[in-house]
Amino acid sequence: MLKQMKAAAREAGLTGVRVQKSGCLDFCENGISCVVYPEGTWYRIADPERDVPEIVEQHLHHGEVVERCRMKF
Numbered sequence: 724m725l726k727q728m729k730a731a732a733r734e735a736g737l738t739g740v741r742v743q744k745s746g747c748l749d750f751c752e753n754g755i756s757c758v759v760y761p762e763g764t765w766y767r768i769a770d771p772e773r774d775v776p777e778i779v780e781q782h783l784h785h786g787e788v789v790e791r792c793r794m795k796f
Contacts, residue, residue, distance in 0.1 A: 724771045731779040765794040
């Protein structure tokens with residue numbers, strides 16, 4: 724998923740975005756997760772083929788939260 728997210732950001736031409744792996748984010752029970760900063764929006768990646776491109780395009784490129792994937796605490 725990390726490689727896919729990096730490739731999607733690069734293909735979208737996003738130069739001000741940094742994609743990196745992390746250690747445990749303490750939400751392992753939710754499956755694969757990622758956080759977009761500086762907003763601190765948490766996402767659950769249930770289907771990487773569908774979710775990653777949508778998060779990159781909608782959130783990283785246009786600044787709009789992908790509600791379908793957003794973790795609700």
